[in-house]
Amino acid sequence: MVSLMVCSRCGTGYNLRDLVWRCRCGGYLSCPSVTDFGKEKIGKDEGSFWRYSHAIAGSPSEIAAYFGEGMTPLIESRIMPRVRYKLDFLFPSGSFKDRGTAVLVNALKAAGITQVIEDSSGNAGSSIAMYCARAGIDVKIYVPQETPQAKKAQIRAYGGTVVEIEGDREETARRSRQDASRSFYASHNWQPLFIEGVKTFALEIWEQMNFTVPRCIVMPVGYGSLVLGAYKAYFELLSSGQISSIPRLFGVQPQNIAPLFGAFQRQEREVLKPVSVQGPTKAGALACRMPVRSREILRAFRETKGAVEIVSEEEIDESVKELGSEGIFVEPSSAVAVAGLKKLRYSGQIREDEDVVVPLTGTGLKALEHQ
Ligand SMILES: [Zn+2]
Known part of the structure; x- marks a missing residue:
């Protein structure tokens, strides 16, 4: 089976069910390049950005969480x-952030993932909570305490659990990773x-x-x-x-x-x-x-x-x-x-x-x- 993600440092391949957020060697993961895309491969009947599915590695055949997203003016x-x-x-x-989240959460759904955690300064967190709500995935978002109220309220409105961390953005990330042993760590940065x-x-x-x-x-x-x-x-x-x-x-x-x-x-x-x-x-x-x-x-x-x-x-x-x-x-x-x-x-x-x-x-x- 071809790996969806490859370590940038040692070349080890992984798939979503491996529940990894980085390589065992510490390197970050990347998706292989798509080098056979062209305008003839655009899904012209699709009004959302899913018209570019052919250019997106890991794009699932069925989109569970769909908002008609993209094609912004x-x-x-x-x-x-x-x-x-x-x-x-x-x-x-x-x-x-919905651009990245749409692809990530739909791929997680297709891979059968049911629990996700993430850390965020707010925008990615509310985006992930929104897509997880639509996809029926449980979600917990770690945010720094000083995160704007509107962003925290938005995460909660989507049914996400907000965990407020005393400390800066890096501390928030560290704490959420500590908790990531059983859930999928859906970090938009990794x-x-x-x-x-x-x-x-x-x-x-x-x-x-x-x-x-x-x-x-x-x-x-x-x-x-x-x-x-x-x-x-x-x-x-x-x-x-x-x-x-x-x-x-x-x-x-x-x-x-x-x-x-x-x-x-x-x-x-x-x-x-x-x-x-x-x-x-x-x-x-x-x-x-x-x-x-x-x-x-x-x-x-x-x-x-x-x-x-x-x-x-x-x-x-x-x-x-x-x-x-x-x-x-x-x-x-x-x-x-x-x-x-x-x-x-x-x-x-x-x-x-x-x-x-x-x-x-x-x-x-x-x-x-x-x-
Ligand atoms: Zn590696």
Whole structure:
């Protein structure tokens, strides 16, 4: 039997029923590349992102938890020329995380998994709770205590159990893994099927732009699933002969917690230890001191001639307001990307004549205490 997931370090193969979240050697798992995808393999009769099933490793033949998800609008900015927004806050749970969760939870359901635990700063937790409710899977979500009320309420509304942990995001992850011996640890940061789902973000842009790619994509980055999904999707389209180049990928972090920015500046290959926190940030969804797949994330920026930018809390506020004036209400973690794009253009790292897509990842209703 072909393995669905392979260790990035030693090459050992695993399947979902093995209940592993990383390799026994400590390496993280990845799904093999799909290199035979093309527009003729898009399921044109399917209105949701499941039209790209052929490009998604582990995509089950039956979708138990279905919301007609994806195919979010791609619209032009009214303020910035040659910039388009991908409205991913319109997903059913209010965040782009539904892309990864949809694929992961449906694959778990198909594999007969009945109990799942996960840790989250909130968005992935509510997304997993939502899909598990639909699929009939029991779910327990570990969150840091300071997680916004709206996110905790949303998890509970879906019937999920919320376990609040005193401590930061890393401590929350550690505690949930301690409990993961009997349930499936559905970590969106470790499980490669999550990244398979996030690939649909890039596939949609490709189809919406009439099977072409933008010159640049500017994304908020915490644990980096959006960057990894975009890079893998475009790499696979390139390998399949569908596009001739990969967009330049840029990541933006809050300056108070910016491990990838520091590593990129110093031309390091990975983040080797948790970065120190310079202060609080409104961009709670990006509060990650040490991303699991930093090596892959940094490589994606480097190989596509992209970069990492940082933004201050004031710059985040300003972008939340500017987006509001365009009729768009997003959480501060999403506005980070727009704030970063302005700086990247100002410094000339992105030229005025380069077209840009910015994903707007989470609804403003998720973080009302910061508005
Ligand atoms: Zn291994």
